[in-house]
Amino acid sequence: MTALVEAKALSLPGRLFNVDLQLGAGQLVCLVGPNGSGKTSLLHALAGIGAPSGQVTIDGIDPGSVGPAGRPALLTFLPASRDLRWPLVARDLIALGGGHWLAEEFELEPLLDRRVDRLSTGERSRVLLARALAPRPKLLLLDEPSANLDPLWQIRLMDILRSELNGSGRAALVAIHDLDTAARHADRILVMDCGRIAAEGLDGSHVAQIFGVERLGGQWRAAVIPPEDRRSSP
Amino acid sequence: MSRTAGSLLLLALVAAAALSLLLPWQLLGALFEQDHALAAALLLELRVPRTGLALIYGATLGASGAAVQALFANPLASPDLTGTTSGAALGAVVTAYLFGFSAPIALSVGSVAGALGALALLLALAGPRAETATLLLAGLAISALAGAMTTLALALAPSPFAFYDAYDWLMGSLVDRSLAQLAFAAVPALVTIALLLRLAGPLDRLALGEEVAQSLGHNILALRLQIVCLTAFGVGACVAICGAIGFIGLVAPIFARRLTRGHPGRAVLAAALIGALLLTAADLAARLAPLGRTLPIGVVTALLGAPFFLWLVAHMRWSLRP
Numbered sequence: 250m251t252a253l254v255e256a257k258a259l260s261l262p263g264r265l266f267n268v269d270l271q272l273g274a275g276q277l278v279c280l281v282g283p284n285g286s287g288k289t290s291l292l293h294a295l296a297g298i299g300a301p302s303g304q305v306t307i308d309g310i311d312p313g314s315v316g317p318a319g320r321p322a323l324l325t326f327l328p329a330s331r332d333l334r335w336p337l338v339a340r341d342l343i344a345l346g347g348g349h350w351l352a353e354e355f356e357l358e359p360l361l362d363r364r365v366d367r368l369s370t371g372e373r374s375r376v377l378l379a380r381a382l383a384p385r386p387k388l389l390l391l392d393e394p395s396a397n398l399d400p401l402w403q404i405r406l407m408d409i410l411r412s413e414l415n416g417s418g419r420a421a422l423v424a425i426h427d428l429d430t431a432a433r434h435a436d437r438i439l440v441m442d443c444g445r446i447a448a449e450g451l452d453g454s455h456v457a458q459i460f461g462v463e464r465l466g467g468q469w470r471a472a473v474i475p476p477e478d479r480r481s482s483p
Numbered sequence: 484m485s486r487t488a489g490s491l492l493l494l495a496l497v498a499a500a501a502l503s504l505l506l507p508w509q510l511l512g513a514l515f516e517q518d519h520a521l522a523a524a525l526l527l528e529l530r531v532p533r534t535g536l537a538l539i540y541g542a543t544l545g546a547s548g549a550a551v552q553a554l555f556a557n558p559l560a561s562p563d564l565t566g567t568t569s570g571a572a573l574g575a576v577v578t579a580y581l582f583g584f585s586a587p588i589a590l591s592v593g594s595v596a597g598a599l600g601a602l603a604l605l606l607a608l609a610g611p612r613a614e615t616a617t618l619l620l621a622g623l624a625i626s627a628l629a630g631a632m633t634t635l636a637l638a639l640a641p642s643p644f645a646f647y648d649a650y651d652w653l654m655g656s657l658v659d660r661s662l663a664q665l666a667f668a669a670v671p672a673l674v675t676i677a678l679l680l681r682l683a684g685p686l687d688r689l690a691l692g693e694e695v696a697q698s699l700g701h702n703i704l705a706l707r708l709q710i711v712c713l714t715a716f717g718v719g720a721c722v723a724i725c726g727a728i729g730f731i732g733l734v735a736p737i738f739a740r741r742l743t744r745g746h747p748g749r750a751v752l753a754a755a756l757i758g759a760l761l762l763t764a765a766d767l768a769a770r771l772a773p774l775g776r777t778l779p780i781g782v783v784t785a786l787l788g789a790p791f792f793l794w795l796v797a798h799m800r801w802s803l804r805p
Contacts, residue, residue: 293694296694296697296698297697297698297700298694298697298698299697312700315700316700317684317685317688317699317700317701320698320699320700321699324698325698325699326694326695326698328692328694328695330692330694332692333690333691333692334556334689334690334691334692334693335553335556335689335690335745335747336745337690337744337745337746338744338745341744341745341746342690342691345687345688345690345691346691346695346699364745380691390698
């Protein structure tokens with residue numbers, strides 16, 4: 250079986266180094282890693298932001314060869330920043346991304362006719378998530394989607410992602426900080442460090458080495474590892 | 484823009500253009516009764532270029548203002564506040580009075596070059612996503628520099644009448660232009676507006692943020708370059724013929740976005756229509772004001788536009804952006 254998404258030697262100068270990646274259809278893949286480890290850079294490179302080098306194919310298609318009309322069906326990207334350049338009404342903002350509404354799933358009805366700059370950050374996050382999900386892209390790239398969401402919506406978001414992906418022939422790559430959420434919901438977990446994919450999965454000693462945390466009595470604690478031993482150098 | 488709003492706007496524009504052609508009526512009406520041919524010639528040679536230039540220049544300022552505001556994501560970016568028109572004026576003055584080329588095509592080339600230079604300087608000084616304060620300060624500095632250099636160029640000009648000569652044009656004037664001059668402004672201006680209209684979609688999607696626009700397959704660098712060049716081309720060509728006219732490029736897009744639910748790209752068309760309407764109306768006011776002589780059009784737009792600008796600055800918040 251060939252993978253839905255395939256990336257080869259993906260690089261961004263100084264940020265991302267020769268990353269190879271394969272995502273299968275229906276997979277929810279979480280991307281974890283310390284600050285500055287290259288999670289956003291990998292999402293950027295896959296989304297074609299910042300002139301990445303390397304090859305990406307989604308369902309056999311090079312997204313760089315697809316113009317703005319067809320791009321949302323192939324991939325969409327939710328940036329980590331919830332700031333907006335321009336104060337549109339929520340309904341119009343979602344419509345600009347193209348695709349079909351997810352108003353019900355995200356309980357957007359009361360928000361649709363309000364201006365996005367007047368929503369709370371969490372409400373705005375839901376609108377922006379709906380914008381990213383609405384075109385039902387083959388590859389969904391989400392940067393910190395649950396940041397700013399309240400506990401209920403953090404859970405609901407993962408449920409929505411799961412039901413969107415199930416049997417759909419699509420995949421999601423989600424950068425996330427919460428290791429427990431990743432462990433609970435992801436089909437696969439990719440651990441990034443120093444602009445590379447350092448490991449897959451959260452078991453083993455690499456978590457303590459890369460993140461500087463360890464599990465003690467069911468809780469994450471700062472690990473007693475000297476900073477100079479914490480990370481491998483790029 | 485809804486169909487009703489669009490139709491009303493077009494209707495107002497046609498009415499303003501008709502009034503601009505016919506008013507003041509006393510002289511023209513009397514002439515029509517006596518000498519039909521002379522009246523027709525007067526209409527064609529004097530009134531048509533004036534009305535045409537008001538429509539074309541206004542539309543160019545409106546469309547350029549909307550595009551620049553969408554690009555900078557800033558409602559205060561406009562060709563005059565960012566120094567584009569001053570740069571164009573400087574380019575034309577240097578071409579005409581220092582280099583001594585007074586052919587319309589030479590003036591246009593000099594003017595467009597000046598506008599391009601000013602916009603390039605603005606991008607270098609303020610950066611592509613400048614905050615309002617930075618953008619206004621950089622624009623102010625460029626305007627002041629271009630204004631001073633324009634005065635210097637006139638002072639150094641071989642012709643002793645350079646100041647007197649250039650005064651009316653510098654203040655912005657639509658009077659006594661020929662059909663040929665109309666064509667020299669209209670062709671580049673219409674090309675500019677048509678090409679800016681094609682960028683409406685990308686400019687709308689730019690509202691989602693540069694990262695998202697890039698992920699949607701838009702080349703931000705190319706978009707920025709196109710808008711800078713197009714704006715300089717259209718505004719420069721108009722400035723070469725009519726001098727610098729302020730505030731239309733600031734005000735028209737702000738009104739226009741009220742008609743497009745805040746969409747910055749879609750507002751390009753509405754801003755072109757509103758800009759044409761505003762400048763035609765301002766020209767009518769300049770003509771009909773009971774002051775014994777015709778006011779320079781730039782003075783009228785500044786007198787009406789500056790208080791609006793002050794109000795805008797005083798209320799400058801996100802809430803004013805659409």
